[in-house]
Amino acid sequence: MSDEVREMIRSALADEPASGLEFERVVQDGRKRRARRLGVLTTAAVGVVAVAAVAVSGTFAPSPGPPAAVLSTSPTSVTSSVAPAPGCTAPAMVGGYPEQPRGSATPEELAESARLTEAFAGFALPLPAGVEATPLRLCVIDASWGGDFRLTGDRSVIVYTRPLGGQPPGECLRFIPESQCSIKALPDGSTARITVEQGAGATLAFADVWRTDGTYVRVMETGGTGSRNRVLDDDRLVAIATAPQLKVQWVGRQVPADPSARRAAELDQVLASALPPGLTVERALPSDEAVLRFRIRQGGYRAAANLADAQGRGLTVVTVDVPRDGEPTCRDRLTCRLVELAGGRKASVETTTKEDGVITSRLYRRAADGSWLTVETSNVADIGPAGNRPTRPTPPLSEADLIRIAELPGLHW
Structure with missing residues (x-):
C-alpha cells in the first residue's frame, strides 16, 4: 500500500479523546516536556522553602527561561517571586494545545505573553497540601497563549488562553465508556x-471555561505513561481556569463553535443519500x-468507510474542517487542477x-461559511487480505461524485 493511502487510512480511522487532542500524543508530549525540564523540586523539613530551578529554553523560543523562583510551602497555595520576563513563542511542533503553535509571534503577541506571564x-x-509547582510562562501559540508547569511528582498542567x-x-x-464529562454554570x-x-x-483531566469576561481558558492536567492519580480535582482546575490573571487583553478573531456530537449527527443526515446508486457502505x-x-477527529468532523459494489471495495473519506x-x-502539482x-x-x-x-482522488474546497471540505476516495x-494491492480497478467515487458531495448545501461547519 502506498504511503499516501496508508496515511489517508491512518488519519481517517483513528479515534481520539473528546478534547479534540490525540490521547497518546498528549501523553508523549507530557513525557517530553518533563524530560526537557532541568528543574528539580526539593522538599525539606517544615518551615524550609522549596526551590525550583526551571530551564525552558528547550520548550519555548526565543526568550531564555525564567530565573530560579522561590515557591511557597503553604498547604493550599503557591506563589512565585519570578521577575518579569520577556514574551516567548512556543515552537511550531509543541503539542498539547487546541491548535498547533505557528512558531512565530508579532511584537503585540509577545507583549501580551509578557503581560500574562507576569x-x-x-x-x-x-x-x-505538600504539592509544589514550577513557574508558568504563557507563550504565543497563534493569537493565543499557553504554557505548562510541573507539579510535585509525575504530573504536569498545561494552561491555554485566548x-x-x-x-x-x-x-x-x-x-469511550470510561470518559466522564459534565457542564455547569458558574456563579458569574x-x-x-x-x-x-x-x-x-x-489519566487526562480538562477544565474548559467560556468566561463572561471575553476569554476562553483550558487547563489540562496530564502525566506520563502509567500516571493515573490526579493532583488537581475539578474545583481546582476550574479555579485556575477562572483566574482573573488569565484574562486576555486582545481582540482576536471570531472563533467557531467547538465540534459536537449533535452537529456530527446532523452531518450524517447530509451524507445519508449522497452515494451513487449501487454502492453500499x-x-x-x-x-x-x-x-x-x-x-470528531483532529478538531473537525470526519466520515470514513469502505464502499463496495460488484467491482470491489475502496476507501472513501469526507472531512469538514x-x-x-x-x-x-494547486501550487506546482502537475496532477492537480482547479475546477469551478x-x-x-x-x-x-x-x-x-x-x-x-493504487489510485487516489482528492477534492479540496472552501465552503461559503469558510469551513474546508475534503472528499477523498x-x-x-x-x-x-489484499495487503499492498488495489482492491478494485478504480476508486468507488468518480470526480463528478466528489464534486457533487462537496457541493451538498448542508455540508459545512
Whole structure:
C-alpha cells in the first residue's frame, strides 16, 4: 500500500479523546516536556522553602527561561517571586494545545505573553497540601497563549488562553465508556466543561471555561505513561481556569463553535443519500450501521468507510474542517487542477496513480461559511487480505461524485 493511502487510512480511522487532542500524543508530549525540564523540586523539613530551578529554553523560543523562583510551602497555595520576563513563542511542533503553535509571534503577541506571564506569577495556585509547582510562562501559540508547569511528582498542567471570539460554550463528548464529562454554570455566568479521560496510558483531566469576561481558558492536567492519580480535582482546575490573571487583553478573531456530537449527527443526515446508486457502505463491525458516519477527529468532523459494489471495495473519506481564511490552490502539482463549482467558487481536484496501481482522488474546497471540505476516495480498502494491492480497478467515487458531495448545501461547519 502506498504511503499516501496508508496515511489517508491512518488519519481517517483513528479515534481520539473528546478534547479534540490525540490521547497518546498528549501523553508523549507530557513525557517530553518533563524530560526537557532541568528543574528539580526539593522538599525539606517544615518551615524550609522549596526551590525550583526551571530551564525552558528547550520548550519555548526565543526568550531564555525564567530565573530560579522561590515557591511557597503553604498547604493550599503557591506563589512565585519570578521577575518579569520577556514574551516567548512556543515552537511550531509543541503539542498539547487546541491548535498547533505557528512558531512565530508579532511584537503585540509577545507583549501580551509578557503581560500574562507576569500577571499569573501573582496568582495563588490552589494546590493540595505538600504539592509544589514550577513557574508558568504563557507563550504565543497563534493569537493565543499557553504554557505548562510541573507539579510535585509525575504530573504536569498545561494552561491555554485566548479571546473568546464569540464562541458559544461547548458540549460534552464521550468516545469511550470510561470518559466522564459534565457542564455547569458558574456563579458569574461563565460555563465550565470538565472532561476526564481514563486512557490506556494515563489519566487526562480538562477544565474548559467560556468566561463572561471575553476569554476562553483550558487547563489540562496530564502525566506520563502509567500516571493515573490526579493532583488537581475539578474545583481546582476550574479555579485556575477562572483566574482573573488569565484574562486576555486582545481582540482576536471570531472563533467557531467547538465540534459536537449533535452537529456530527446532523452531518450524517447530509451524507445519508449522497452515494451513487449501487454502492453500499461496508460495516467495520457487525454492530455498525451501514452508513457513512461522522466522528470528531483532529478538531473537525470526519466520515470514513469502505464502499463496495460488484467491482470491489475502496476507501472513501469526507472531512469538514474548521472555518479559516484562504482558497484552494494547486501550487506546482502537475496532477492537480482547479475546477469551478456552483456560485463561482473553486475547488482543487487531484488524482494520483502509483506504479503498483493504487489510485487516489482528492477534492479540496472552501465552503461559503469558510469551513474546508475534503472528499477523498481510493481503490484500496482499509482492511482485508489484499495487503499492498488495489482492491478494485478504480476508486468507488468518480470526480463528478466528489464534486457533487462537496457541493451538498448542508455540508459545512
